[in-house]
Amino acid sequence: MNTTIKPIQVGLLGIGTVGSGTFKVLQRNQAEIRRRAGRGIEITMVADLDVARARAIVGPDVAVVDDARRIIANPDIDIVIELIGGYGIAKALVLEAIAAGKHVVTANKALLAVHGTEIFEAASAKGVVVAFEAAVAGGIPIIKALREGLSANRIEWIAGIINGTTNFILSEMRSKGLDFGVVLKEAQRLGYAEADPTFDIEGVDAAHKATIMSALAFGIPVQFDKAHVEGISALQAADIRYAEQLGYRIKLLGITKRREQGIELRVHPTLIPAGRLIANVEGAMNAVVVQGDAVGTTLYYGKGAGSEPTASAVVADLVDITRLHTADPEHRVPHLAFRRGELHDTPILPIDEVVTAFYLRLQVADEKGVLARITGILADNDISIDAVLQRESAEGEKQTDLIILTHDTVEGRMTKALAQMQALPTVLAPIVRIRKEELN
Numbered sequence: 001m002n003t004t005i006k007p008i009q010v011g012l013l014g015i016g017t018v019g020s021g022t023f024k025v026l027q028r029n030q031a032e033i034r035r036r037a038g039r040g041i042e043i044t045m046v047a048d049l050d051v052a053r054a055r056a057i058v059g060p061d062v063a064v065v066d067d068a069r070r071i072i073a074n075p076d077i078d079i080v081i082e083l084i085g086g087y088g089i090a091k092a093l094v095l096e097a098i099a100a101g102k103h104v105v106t107a108n109k110a111l112l113a114v115h116g117t118e119i120f121e122a123a124s125a126k127g128v129v130v131a132f133e134a135a136v137a138g139g140i141p142i143i144k145a146l147r148e149g150l151s152a153n154r155i156e157w158i159a160g161i162i163n164g165t166t167n168f169i170l171s172e173m174r175s176k177g178l179d180f181g182v183v184l185k186e187a188q189r190l191g192y193a194e195a196d197p198t199f200d201i202e203g204v205d206a207a208h209k210a211t212i213m214s215a216l217a218f219g220i221p222v223q224f225d226k227a228h229v230e231g232i233s234a235l236q237a238a239d240i241r242y243a244e245q246l247g248y249r250i251k252l253l254g255i256t257k258r259r260e261q262g263i264e265l266r267v268h269p270t271l272i273p274a275g276r277l278i279a280n281v282e283g284a285m286n287a288v289v290v291q292g293d294a295v296g297t298t299l300y301y302g303k304g305a306g307s308e309p310t311a312s313a314v315v316a317d318l319v320d321i322t323r324l325h326t327a328d329p330e331h332r333v334p335h336l337a338f339r340r341g342e343l344h345d346t347p348i349l350p351i352d353e354v355v356t357a358f359y360l361r362l363q364v365a366d367e368k369g370v371l372a373r374i375t376g377i378l379a380d381n382d383i384s385i386d387a388v389l390q391r392e393s394a395e396g397e398k399q400t401d402l403i404i405l406t407h408d409t410v411e412g413r414m415t416k417a418l419a420q421m422q423a424l425p426t427v428l429a430p431i432v433r434i435r436k437e438e439l440n
Contacts, residue, residue, distance in 0.1 A: 007040030008322050011071035011102075013093060014083040015048045018107055018134070020057050021307030022081065022314045033315065037322040041315075043081075045071050072097050079321055081314060082106040091115055098122045098130070103325075105317040107134035107310060113208035116215070116222035129324060129332060131317035136209040137162055137286045139309030140302040141316065146216040146290065147333055153292030155217040157257040159270075159439055162209040164284030164304045165200035166232050166252040168192045170240070170269075171282040174249065179237050192284055202231035203252060203267040210254030213288070214265050218258060219344055223265075226348035230268035238394070239361060239432055242403050243271050246387060248359075249279040250434065262347040264354050271359050271436040277301075278439065289439060352412035357386065357436040360404040362421065363393055363429040370426045371402065381417040383409045399428060405436065 012019055023043055026033065034040050047068040048054040054064045068084075071077055072093065080097040082104060084090045090111050095118075097104050104123070106112070112119065112132055123130045133143045137160070146155070161167050165187060172183040184201065187193035199205045207229040215222045232252050243250050248271040257264040272279045277299055281287040286304025291297050303309035324332050364370045371388070378385060386405040393399040406414070414433070422431055 005039045007042045008037075008078050008318075008325065009042060009044045009076050010079045010081060010318060011045040011047070011074065011077040012043050012081045012083065013047050013068045013071065014085070015046050015054045015057055016083065017307045018310045018314065019046075019048075019081070019083045021311030022083075023058055025308055025311045025315050026318075029315075033319060037319045039322060041318050041322055045074060045077060047071050068093050069096070072100050072102065077102060078325065079103045079105060079318060081318075082108060083314075084108070085110070087111055087114060091119075094119060094130070095122055098126050098128055101126060101128060103129045103131070103321045105131045105134070105314055105321065107132070107314060109135040109205070109208040109212060113211040113222055113224040116212065129321050131321055132212070133317050134310050134313035136212055137288060137300070138164075138302070138304040138306065139312040140286060140288065140300045140304065141313065142213065142288050142290075142300050143216065144316075145298070145300060146213060150290065150292050150295060150298070153294045155258070156291040156293060157255070158210075158213050158217055158288060158290050159278065159437065160206075160210065160213070160254045160288035161251050161278060161281050161286055162254050162288065162304060163200055163203075163206040163252060164286060165193045165197065166203075166206070167281065167286070168284045169201070170232060170235075170250060170252065173235070173237055174240050174244065177237055177241065180233060180235055200231075201233050203229045204231075206252060206254045207267040210256055210265060210267055213254070214256035214263060214348075217256060217290075218263055218346060220263060220346050220348075223348055226265060228266040228268070228351040228354070232269055235269055235434075236432070238401070239359070239434060242361065242389065242391070242401070243359065243434075244274070246271075246359075246389060246403070246405060247274050248272060248436065249274050251279065251281075253437070255437065259349065259355070261353065262349040265348050266351065266354060269434050271434055272439055276439055352410070352415065354411045355408050356411065357408050357438070358404075358406045358414055359432075359434045359436050360402075360406070360418075361432040362402045362404070362427055364400055364402050365426040365428060366398050366400045367426065370424075373424060373426070374402065374404070374421055377417050377420045378404075378406070381409075381413050381420075383407075383413060383417055 045063040207227045211224045253270040287301040389403040391401040
């Protein structure tokens with residue numbers, strides 16, 4: 001083998017947690033990476049507003065600048081890694097790097113979920129690669145699995161725990177019986193949750209990732225604006241406890257499913273049977289279940305965030321691009337798994353048309369005939385009941401908690417039934433509704 005081929009040169013935009021991990025992993029495993037990629041891969045230039053901190057991480061041999069555009073303008077740089085995040089300057093820099101003929105590696109799920117179609121089209125037109133394994137589930141190679149490993153399959157559905165912050169909070173709520181607010185403060189203290197945790201706890205981060213997986217699985221454009229997004233901030237400890245008694249765990253799932261009428265794309269708290277592997281994913285770990293027609297059910301599990309787990313995915317993308325660097329652009333793996341011109345405009349279904357089962361908790365007056373009225377309303381709306389549990393309410397002896405599990409039904413039908421039940425004078429508080437998936 002010709003060992004004189006010069007290393008491929010990489011410019012890094014942003015050297016925070018993931019950037020510093022990427023630099024360390026590349027340095028530490030340089031020999032192994034060269035054996036895999038066929039040539040060395042070196043970060044030779046870093047852009048970060050905090051030049052002194054960046055210099056302390058990379059040492060004297062790497063050029064450090066405070067202006068990302070100097071990296072893009074450098075003709076010696078072959079690949080640009082974007083680790084700035086967000087939709088603003090990151091979008092401009094990624095498009096400028098593509099226009100300059102540079103390949104891009106990014107961990108920016110928000111950018112790709114919202115502007116991916118435009119970015120991938122620009123990259124295809126220029127003959128460069130935009131690689132984004134690190135954008136979904138950190139170090140778990142789920143993008144590669146969907147784009148390459150499972151390409152024989154007609155993917156039927158995907159369900160994933162793809163946000164570590166919310167999974168940590170739900171795990172703590174369940175194991176300690178604590179309410180959401182208490183656990184959130186603890187998660188912030190331990191560094192699992194940001195000072196402003198909105199993106200995580202309201203399901204937005206998970207929805208960005210589910211949007212990208214949906215595009216890869218079903219050959220549709222990325223359409224974050226069509227996703228149904230609910231977080232965990234309204235979840236109560238009582239419902240986690242009742243779910244447990246019924247044999248279920250509550251997880252924040254990103255779900256995308258193929259249906260005859262279109263694609264379901266949704267993020268929300270979900271009851272799943274406690275016996276499922278994914279129900280037992282605890283703490284800040286991530287897991288994705290993919291159902292394919294040929295392979296059946298596959299599970300991908302690992303660290304979804306953190307410096308080196310995410311760096312693992314960034315460096316894998318660098319190796320891929322290095323291998324493909326000289327390949328004819330027409331023969332590379334397509335960005336969204338399906339050939340250009342083969343993406344379908346299959347509609348994303350509104351939440352009212354989604355089919356799922358439900359967990360309902362009603363606080364009702366403890367008197368005769370209440371249960372009959374409620375089951376009557378469900379029957380009138382053609383919703384069948386799977387199980388009913390009656391428990392003494394924490395609110396007092398004249399009230400009772402009525403927990404109902406339903407079979408699969410159309411969401412719009414359930415919404416109508418809930419409005420009718422809520423109007424009953426014997427229903428004393430807002431009804432809690434949580435979706436339920438058997439994932440079988």
